[in-house]
Amino acid sequence: MIQKSFTTKSRYGLVDWDNLGFGRYFSDHMYVSSFDGTSWDNGEIKPYGPMAIEPAMCTLHYGQTIFEGLKAYATVDGGANLFRPDMNAKRLVNSAERLCIPPFDQDLFVDAVRELVRVDKKFIPKGEGQSLYIRPFIFGDGNFLGVHSSNTFKHIIITSPVGSYYAEGLNPVKIKISDEYVRAVRGGLGMAKTAANYAASLYGTEQARKEGYAQVLWLDGVNLEFIDEVGAMNIMFIIGDELITPPLSQGSILPGVTRDTILKLAPEIGLKPVERRLGIEEVLEAQSNGTLREVFGSGTAAVVSPVGVLHYKGRDMVINDGNIGENTQQFYDLITGIYTGKVEDKWGWTIPVFENETVTV
Numbered sequence: 001m002i003q004k005s006f007t008t009k010s011r012y013g014l015v016d017w018d019n020l021g022f023g024r025y026f027s028d029h030m031y032v033s034s035f036d037g038t039s040w041d042n043g044e045i046k047p048y049g050p051m052a053i054e055p056a057m058c059t060l061h062y063g064q065t066i067f068e069g070l071k072a073y074a075t076v077d078g079g080a081n082l083f084r085p086d087m088n089a090k091r092l093v094n095s096a097e098r099l100c101i102p103p104f105d106q107d108l109f110v111d112a113v114r115e116l117v118r119v120d121k122k123f124i125p126k127g128e129g130q131s132l133y134i135r136p137f138i139f140g141d142g143n144f145l146g147v148h149s150s151n152t153f154k155h156i157i158i159t160s161p162v163g164s165y166y167a168e169g170l171n172p173v174k175i176k177i178s179d180e181y182v183r184a185v186r187g188g189l190g191m192a193k194t195a196a197n198y199a200a201s202l203y204g205t206e207q208a209r210k211e212g213y214a215q216v217l218w219l220d221g222v223n224l225e226f227i228d229e230v231g232a233m234n235i236m237f238i239i240g241d242e243l244i245t246p247p248l249s250q251g252s253i254l255p256g257v258t259r260d261t262i263l264k265l266a267p268e269i270g271l272k273p274v275e276r277r278l279g280i281e282e283v284l285e286a287q288s289n290g291t292l293r294e295v296f297g298s299g300t301a302a303v304v305s306p307v308g309v310l311h312y313k314g315r316d317m318v319i320n321d322g323n324i325g326e327n328t329q330q331f332y333d334l335i336t337g338i339y340t341g342k343v344e345d346k347w348g349w350t351i352p353v354f355e356n357e358t359v360t361v
């Protein structure tokens with residue numbers, strides 16, 4: 001049983017529903033579970049709000065923290081769905097292992113997410129491209145200096161009504177391929193959803209922004225030769241009739257749920273899914289011989305994000321004349337269709353949070 005206590009003062013009125021942006025508004029409640037040194041408790045749902053921390057809290061100093069990202073989608077028949085939350089549960093446990101964090105029960109994870117979304121279901125927006133973003137995270141909350149694993153941990157889940165991830169919508173973005181900075185290296189933390197990877201990406205991304213690029217595409221951290229991924233998205237290349245994405249085997253890439261979904265859906269739109277290492281030279285070659293048709297990023301936040309320009313070593317490669325590609329659009333329509341129940345879910349990926357219910361605000 002997850003204990004519940006409810007807020008008396010809703011944050012609903014603070015939300016600008018026509019202008020949600022991403023990650024700016026938070027729902028009324030949060031889920032909090034504690035690990036006391038021996039086991040996780042079942043957690044409780046309580047009002048969202050500030051928490052007291054000590055300056056010596058170890059995560060502030062040493063970054064022993066992991067997170068997840070998934071969404072609840074309003075369906076066309078008045079219910080709400082989660083999409084493959086078991087994949088997030090599994091990835092959370094894998095990230096936990098890499099960061100010396102005790103594993104969290106995967107079924108309890110999905111239950112906690114569903115219960116929390118039910119409690120705050122009025123915060124699930126219903127507009128096109130909108131959803132309730134769900135952010136679980138676990139961190140060491142021991143108070144000490146000295147580099148070692150914490151004995152105690154907190155698992156918190158918060159939710160945020162969001163519009164589409166990119167202010168520009170599905171418009172193609174300009175991306176810089178960094179030939180200087182790296183995000184993750186072989187044997188490092190790349191496969192874990194952990195703060196350190198994002199800290200590593202900030203400086204290079206800021207530099208790229210100043211030059212007019214929205215994001216950085218990171219190359220492998222050993223040779224700066226093979227494509228890895230974008231800061232918060234996996235990357236897909238359509239060359240000829242192949243959909244190519246880098247393999248997870250190097251351990252430097254985050255195993256995206258959307259990545260996996262796209263690989264499984266590729267045959268539906270006539271593409272052959274291929275996971276293999278892709279050198280930057282091969283991309284340049286495919287661009288110059290005209291076989292590179294489309295490039296897009298994939299992730300829960302944006303679903304797909306078409307790439308209009310790839311910049312590498314002083315040179316801009318324009319992809320598909322800077323327009324969103326036909327296949328990229330097909331993936332977007334298919335995936336968002338499954339999310340919202342517009343397209344039949346033949347794969348058993350959607351998990352209802354609730355069926356058609358009247359929501360009182």
Ligand SMILES: *Cc1c(COP(=O)(O)O)cnc(C)c1O
Nearest residue numbers: 232233234254256257258299300
């Ligand atoms: C979260 C994330 C992704 C996308 O994963 P999804 O499960 O598809 O949302 C890709 N790369 C990085 C670095 C990420 O943090």
